[in-house]
Amino acid sequence: xxxxxxxxxxxxxxxxxxxxxxxxxxxxxxxxxxxxxxxxxxxxxxxxxxxxxxxxxxxxxxxxxxxxxxxxxxxxxxxxxxxxxxxxxxxxxxxxxxxxxxxxxxxxxxxxxxxxxxxxxxxxxxxxxxxxxxxxxxxxxxxxxxxxxxxxxxxxxxxxxxxxxxxxxxxxxxxxxxxxxxxxxxxxxxxxxxxxxxxxxxxxxxxxxxxxxxxxxxxxxxxxxxxxxxxxxxxxxxxxxxxxxxxxxxxxxxxxxxxxxxxxxxxxxxxxxxxxxxxxxxxxxxxxxxxxxxxxxxxxxxxxxxxxxxxxxxxxxxxxxxxxxxxxxxxxxxxxxxxxxxxxxx
Amino acid sequence: xxxxxxxxxxxxxxxxxxxxxxxxxxxxxxxxxxxxxxxxxxxxxxxxxxxxxxxxxxxxxxxxxxxxxxxxxxxxxxxxxxxxxxxxxxxxxxxxxxxxxxxxxxxxxxxxxxxxxxxxxxxxxxxxxxxxxxxxxxxxxxxxxxxxxxxxxxxxxxxxxxxxxxxxxxxxxxxxxxxxxxxxxxxxxxxxxxxxxxxxxxxxxxxxxxxxxxxxxxxxxxxxxxxxxxxxxxxxxxxxxxxxxxxxxxxxxxxxxxxxxxxxxxxxxxxxxxxxxxxxxxxxxxxxxxxxxxxxxxxxxxxxxxxxxxxxxxxxxxxxxxxxxxxxxxxxxxxxxxxxxxxxxxxxxxxxxxxxxxxxxxxxxxxxxxxxxxxxxxxxxxxxxxxxxxxxxxxxxxxxxxxxxxxxxxxxxxxxxxxxxxxxxxxxxxxxxxxxxxxxxxxxxxxxxxxxxxxxxxxxxxxxxxxxxxxxxxxxxxxxxxxxxxxxxxxxxxx
Numbered sequence: 001x002x003x004x005x006x007x008x009x010x011x012x013x014x015x016x017x018x019x020x021x022x023x024x025x026x027x028x029x030x031x032x033x034x035x036x037x038x039x040x041x042x043x044x045x046x047x048x049x050x051x052x053x054x055x056x057x058x059x060x061x062x063x064x065x066x067x068x069x070x071x072x073x074x075x076x077x078x079x080x081x082x083x084x085x086x087x088x089x090x091x092x093x094x095x096x097x098x099x100x101x102x103x104x105x106x107x108x109x110x111x112x113x114x115x116x117x118x119x120x121x122x123x124x125x126x127x128x129x130x131x132x133x134x135x136x137x138x139x140x141x142x143x144x145x146x147x148x149x150x151x152x153x154x155x156x157x158x159x160x161x162x163x164x165x166x167x168x169x170x171x172x173x174x175x176x177x178x179x180x181x182x183x184x185x186x187x188x189x190x191x192x193x194x195x196x197x198x199x200x201x202x203x204x205x206x207x208x209x210x211x212x213x214x215x216x217x218x219x220x221x222x223x224x225x226x227x228x229x230x231x232x233x234x235x236x237x238x239x240x241x242x243x244x245x246x247x248x249x250x251x252x253x254x255x256x257x258x259x260x261x262x263x264x265x266x267x268x269x270x271x272x273x274x275x276x277x278x279x280x281x282x283x284x285x286x287x288x289x290x291x292x293x294x295x296x297x298x299x300x301x302x303x304x305x306x307x308x309x310x311x312x313x314x315x316x317x318x319x320x321x322x323x324x325x326x327x328x329x330x331x332x333x334x335x336x337x338x339x340x341x342x343x344x345x346x
Numbered sequence: 347x348x349x350x351x352x353x354x355x356x357x358x359x360x361x362x363x364x365x366x367x368x369x370x371x372x373x374x375x376x377x378x379x380x381x382x383x384x385x386x387x388x389x390x391x392x393x394x395x396x397x398x399x400x401x402x403x404x405x406x407x408x409x410x411x412x413x414x415x416x417x418x419x420x421x422x423x424x425x426x427x428x429x430x431x432x433x434x435x436x437x438x439x440x441x442x443x444x445x446x447x448x449x450x451x452x453x454x455x456x457x458x459x460x461x462x463x464x465x466x467x468x469x470x471x472x473x474x475x476x477x478x479x480x481x482x483x484x485x486x487x488x489x490x491x492x493x494x495x496x497x498x499x500x501x502x503x504x505x506x507x508x509x510x511x512x513x514x515x516x517x518x519x520x521x522x523x524x525x526x527x528x529x530x531x532x533x534x535x536x537x538x539x540x541x542x543x544x545x546x547x548x549x550x551x552x553x554x555x556x557x558x559x560x561x562x563x564x565x566x567x568x569x570x571x572x573x574x575x576x577x578x579x580x581x582x583x584x585x586x587x588x589x590x591x592x593x594x595x596x597x598x599x600x601x602x603x604x605x606x607x608x609x610x611x612x613x614x615x616x617x618x619x620x621x622x623x624x625x626x627x628x629x630x631x632x633x634x635x636x637x638x639x640x641x642x643x644x645x646x647x648x649x650x651x652x653x654x655x656x657x658x659x660x661x662x663x664x665x666x667x668x669x670x671x672x673x674x675x676x677x678x679x680x681x682x683x684x685x686x687x688x689x690x691x692x693x694x695x696x697x698x699x700x701x702x703x704x705x706x707x708x709x710x711x712x713x714x715x716x717x718x719x720x721x722x723x724x725x726x727x728x729x730x731x732x733x734x735x736x737x738x739x740x741x742x743x744x745x746x747x748x749x750x751x752x753x754x755x756x757x758x759x760x761x762x763x764x765x766x767x768x769x770x771x772x773x774x775x776x777x778x779x780x781x782x783x784x785x786x787x788x789x790x791x792x793x794x795x796x797x798x799x800x801x802x803x804x805x806x807x808x809x810x811x812x813x814x815x816x817x818x819x820x821x822x823x824x825x826x827x828x829x830x831x832x833x834x835x836x837x838x839x840x841x
Binding site: 346 | 380531698793811
């Protein structure tokens with residue numbers, strides 16, 4: 001047994017040494033270089049990894065400025081920037097939904113966005129404080145199993161889902177920023193009393209899932225007739241063979257219904273950035289015509305919002321969505337969370 | 347040294363306590379004293395109790411069947427029973443969930459976590475069953491005890507440290523489990539902490555829940571302490587140990603084989619089948635060789651480094667608690683378990699907060715990531731080391747010293763060789779955990795670092811399951827040698 005064991009140890013040591021060299025080649029060397037080199041930007045990317053990477057690569061190709069990408073989710077990276085404070089190594093931060101931008105904005109950790117960049121993006125997709133702009137958007141939809149629900153049975157408004165006949169017939173993901181944004185939209189458009197009554201109805205009726213893809217899969221399998229999700233999960237799965245969505249269809253609420261809420265992915269320059277000029281350049285690139293064209297052509301299937309670029313033709317056109325007008329800075333405020341905690345959804 | 351290690355592992359606790367203090371008593375009551383928290387408490391306690399019990403029963407039962415009966419095909423079973431360790435819990439959960447979307451709730455959560463974590467009980471118990479001298483049992487039988495009495499009064503006390511160590515690990519894992527539960531529609535404190543972070547974007551609510559989680563962890567630690575007792579299990583030399591006569595299963599052979607085979611299919615067949623299904627049906631299926639090789643190398647490198655560092659840090663603490671028994675040493679040891687019961691997000695945020703202020707040079711370096719791994723996975727190394735050290739009589743140290751060898755040399759020439767196996771087992775367990783770790787790796791690794799786990803997460807969250815599948819498969823493949831190493835130990839080949 002001895003020789004065998006010795007081989008094993010030698011093999012393990014060799015693997016460790018090899019992997020380390022490989023790891024250093026990939027990542028570790030860049031940390032050592034980061035403080036010295038003054039043209040490498042750090043992008044904290046909570047958007048889909050492929051989107052953030054595509055933007056970074058195209059920007060480097062155009063300007064020669066290197067971009068290093070750290071991936072994570074909205075809440076992970078936003079909390080990380082807050083914990084890092086003035087010492088944050090991040091230059092630019094992009095998210096999937098706007099509440100994460102609002103968190104960083106509320107701690108005053110963003111620098112003001114250049115005027116030319118703001119002009120590229122319609123005002124309703126940007127922060128009214130002027131410290132971040134929209135870089136993409138996703139629409140709320142009702143996904144349903146077309147064998148269980150006929151078109152006539154579909155809810156006309158998201159408000160209908162609080163009615164008793166919808167008990168246990170739809171899924172929601174209340175922990176997600178998107179559903180909380182919808183709750184905000186209901187409170188803003190319908191008033192507090194109607195909003196509270198609706199929320200209680202949703203709590204009584206809805207089946208609780210974690211994550212949009214889980215809801216879509218459940219609807220596809222007929223485990224629940226329908227559910228509230230974002231559009232791109234469905235388009236993405238259809239493009240990926242449709243294994244999780246073949247039996248389902250989408251309903252867009254439209255009519256400025258709170259259920260037609262359009263959630264905005266934001267981008268901003270971190271105040272602690274050591275290369276503010278290049279960071280502003282990167283943000284301008286992502287939200288401008290070139291960056292938006294990359295998004296529109298990608299497999300992410302999110303809506304492009306800036307630079308006058310039309311969204312991916314596979315999607316229902318942005319103008320037809322007829323989304324409600326909601327102040328992005330008012331979303332997911334403490335009130336909405338407190339209300340959701342009160343009825344027990346959080 | 348031991349105290350420094352304990353302080354490192356206490357950082358997350360400090361972060362939680364600071365959060366609780368910062369919120370003030372009124373805020374704490376408002377956030378903690380509400381029906382939702384009661385619901386979470388019930389769920390968490392139920393999952394920990396049922397899951398741990400199930401792991402103990404399944405793990406001990408399987409170990410006894412494999413090690414102490416005339417079950418045919420023993421080498422095969424030895425490997426198969428430990429193999430689920432190589433399958434990440436969240437992959438297992440994905441597999442079960444895609445089998446049936448109605449798969450949800452407490453039963454589902456207990457089933458999936460048991461299938462993923464029973465080897466944590468199986469391995470130490472099998473090792474002890476294999477290593478104990480059958481002479482004890484023979485004596486008991488000769489003194490007139492029946493087989494059942496013998497098991498309860500002779501075998502079980504021998505098993506106790508291994509059994510409790512395994513159960514403690516399972517319990518801590520269940521407290522902090524997130525990946526396996528997220529698609530099962532079963533909320534515990536840990537899943538709720540993620541929700542809170544996600545929705546309030548403000549630590550207060552999450553930190554309060556983490557505070558309750560710490561209390562649960564302390565309960566668990568206290569419970570294990572009580573049950574463990576202080577019996578001495580060390581022996582000098584094993585003498586000429588006779589091979590145990592295997593119990594005859596007789597007509598029970600077939601049911602036993604069916605039971606173990608079923609366990610293997612449930613724990614391995616389902617997740618592997620799911621990966622195969624993804625590869626076959628998804629149009630995003632791709633094998634980008636460069637990426638796969640690079641991420642595999644990074645995962646291997648981090649796993650091995652994490653295993654070495656964590657075991658090295660655990661050693662002084664384990665030595666202290668076994669050799670210098672007392673209140674303080676026990677306290678120091680217990681401290682190192684707390685990090686394991688907290689969600690990775692809380693541990694990561696605590697380290698960020700401290701490092702960015704006091705050690706900016708180390709921020710987002712490999713060193714810092716390894717520190718996070720050590721905080722998170724110390725118990726995996728600790729439990730194995732504690733058991734191994736406990737089996738060496740302290741007199742051996744004294745003998746070494748009396749022969750004129752210094753204490754460093756005693757450590758190198760007497761202690762380390764004797765605990766080599768425990769050290770190896772602990773390191774293998776840490777390796778397995780590091781390979782599947784996600785949150786701390788995302789937040790703390792040097793920028794640009796991609797591991798198998800982060801790429802699996804990235805692809806599967808953009809619902810490209812076909813593209814995610816190769817990463818899951820590779821995670822299982824590089825974990826297999828570590829799992830195999832653990833079974834070699836339980837087969838006790840070098841004795």
